[in-house]
Amino acid sequence: MSESAAWSVTTFYRFLPLENPEQVKIDWDQAAAASDLCGLLILGKEGFNTTCAAPSPEKLAAFKAWVLKTFDCGDMLFKDSVSRTQPFPKFKSKVRPEIVTFGTPELIPNNENHRHLSPEEWDRAMAEDGTVVVDTRNWYEYRIGSFKNAVNPNIEQFTEFPEFFEKQNYTKDKKILIFCTGGIRCEKGILELEKAGYDNVYQLEGGILNYLEKKPNEQFEGECFVFDNRVALDQNLEPSRKYKLCPHCGQPGELVKSCVRCESEFVVCVSCEPKEIVGQVCSKNCAHHAKMHPGRKGAKQIRAFSHP
Numbered sequence: 081m082s083e084s085a086a087w088s089v090t091t092f093y094r095f096l097p098l099e100n101p102e103q104v105k106i107d108w109d110q111a112a113a114a115s116d117l118c119g120l121l122i123l124g125k126e127g128f129n130t131t132c133a134a135p136s137p138e139k140l141a142a143f144k145a146w147v148l149k150t151f152d153c154g155d156m157l158f159k160d161s162v163s164r165t166q167p168f169p170k171f172k173s174k175v176r177p178e179i180v181t182f183g184t185p186e187l188i189p190n191n192e193n194h195r196h197l198s199p200e201e202w203d204r205a206m207a208e209d210g211t212v213v214v215d216t217r218n219w220y221e222y223r224i225g226s227f228k229n230a231v232n233p234n235i236e237q238f239t240e241f242p243e244f245f246e247k248q249n250y251t252k253d254k255k256i257l258i259f260c261t262g263g264i265r266c267e268k269g270i271l272e273l274e275k276a277g278y279d280n281v282y283q284l285e286g287g288i289l290n291y292l293e294k295k296p297n298e299q300f301e302g303e304c305f306v307f308d309n310r311v312a313l314d315q316n317l318e319p320s321r322k323y324k325l326c327p328h329c330g331q332p333g334e335l336v337k338s339c340v341r342c343e344s345e346f347v348v349c350v351s352c353e354p355k356e357i358v359g360q361v362c363s364k365n366c367a368h369h370a371k372m373h374p375g376r377k378g379a380k381q382i383r384a385f386s387h388p
């Protein structure tokens with residue numbers, strides 16, 4: 081862990097039947113408060129899915145112990161990382177029909193190790209002739225980092241993945257390797273593909289986060305997008321020093337610029353940068369004023385350039 085890391089972060093999920101997710105939510109909120117957690121928890125009748133963080137490794141360890149004691153989890157795969165600053169504003173929990181949105185609440189993985197490949201097995205399978213590696217994530221996640229030679233589905237959201245896949249016309253027995261950030265999207269994806277007749281599909285166990293923990297600087301190139309203030313993690317699972325969220329569209333940005341209205345240093349994404357006005361200003365507020373009064377200066381919107 082880096083010296084500057086203040087927060088201990090973990091990502092995990094489990095498909096298991098929860099009779100009463102509303103009650104589990106109450107218990108979980110209490111346990112989260114006891115460990116001063118921040119993060120996001122999605123609960124449903126099919127299980128739970130969370131990324132959360134504690135202000136010390138000890139507090140996170142106490143929370144993990146509670147999870148293992150409370151649920152019938154066996155060997156839970158916690159994907160750990162760190163953050164220099166608080167990665168979520170607070171702890172939020174939500175009950176939803178699905179713990180990862182795919183539009184198929186009826187597809188519930190019942191075997192956690194169904195067609196999973198460890199990082200070592202994954203590297204061997206990728207090297208075999210004729211295998212295809214397919215990223216199941218969104219286009220902006222792919223853009224900042226992916227596996228060498230991975231197919232980019234160029235989708236806006238995971239629910240579009242099956243339609244993209246059908247269009248590829250892969251033979252039903254082709255060996256296909258799919259991956260995502262922490263593994264949960266693939267759990268549903270693999271069942272959907274099997275339903276469609278593809279019976280030689282495998283997923284990366286624990287996703288990119290588990291792979292980078294075991295194999296930094298190998299077959300995964302670039303950084304791994306994460307859904308919190310860190311924006312992305314580098315090869316050592318350290319918070320990105322390259323990307324910040326673009327103030328205009330919320331996607332990862334890496335172009336450092338100076339705002340034409342307030343002269344704050346800011347970061348913008350490659351899609352917004354070429355746009356008139358938007359690409360030149362640090363915030364929605366400066367964009368509004370720059371449109372109303374072109375050329376007029378205003379108060380600084382960003383006090384100091386600090387990276388999450």
Ligand SMILES: [Zn+2]
Pocket residue numbers: 326327328329330331333348349350351352353
């Ligand atoms: Zn943008």
Ligand SMILES: [Zn+2]
Pocket residue numbers: 339340341342343344361362363366380381
């Ligand atoms: Zn500005």
